[in-house]
Amino acid sequence: MSAPQSVADSVLGLTQSELLLFRQQQQILAQRSHHGGGMPDRGRGTSRQSQPSSRAASAASSQGVTGRIILDPHSLQNLYLHLDNLMRSIQRRIGELEEATEQSVQTQSSRATSAMHDADAQITRMRRILRDIDTLEQDFEKIKKIRDKVKQLRNNVDQVSERLERSRPSPHVAGARPRR
Template sequence: MSAPQSVAGSALGVFTQAELLTLQHQQQIMAQRSHQSGAPADRGRGTSRQSQPSSRAVSAASSQSIPGRIMLDPHSLQALHAHLENVMRTIQRRIEELEDATEQSVRNSSGRAGTSIQNADKEIARMRRIMQDIDTLEEEFEKIKRIRDKIKAIRNNVDQLSEKLDRSRPSGHGAGGARRR
């Protein structure tokens, strides 16, 4: 093989320790879902230049996944990017639900404050918990967003390198040109 299929996340130098832990956790979730369903829910961009469906690459990547390592083939990176997009959408929906609950809590608190201090205190405590949940989710959202953006950049670099390799192969001198690193 001319290039490694995976690399240690820390070797890339673009992730913080917390981001690496989150990325590893998300890769495990993605691999488990792939194994449970037999194929990923989102096939990404379709077929590659070699007409290999991305679901095969993702299945292979998940079966070959090594904890702490990031698969560098374009299909695995595309699947990981799509998975992180879904996670971000889920977090965003939950933030919106919590914001709506906060607004409702504030309305409920102000409407009953005059008649029931006890109920108002409960709603205020609930609102504080909701606000904490929103803060936590917003931090998680930003962390996932940073990871997703870094994965996208890595995927683009891999795609560019793959294209360079594809262009260099026809111009190489026989089999020796394809083995260069």
């Protein structure tokens, strides 16, 4: 077996976080391949050729070859497939989250619309009640004036009645007959 090809990680033009992610994904793939849990190969059967490169990738990653990345064709193909599957999984999850967000927004919008309609109905009801209160207050004032007039009339009638009583001759006087 020949030594796996590798290249200095600085040659790839990746940032530190990209290099770290690249190494992590290469380790994940190497571990899956080594333990028999590799990613599906898009309908291709497993071959014996994947074992040496996977072992080489696993060995290189476990030996901690710092500053170098293994670039044998089979490891790169497997890594490409792994990252492609990972991208599809991320895109599917993004789609699910977008759909859930859209449903949530629609639900909240529906609730808000319903709440606005309820609020509008309550405002209309409150305005009607306030108009009724104003009408009742006006009626109350009218009735109060009428009551005051009736009281005044009753007082006038009582005064007139008292005057009549005083002006009448008393029934004790001789010859006087009560009026009818």
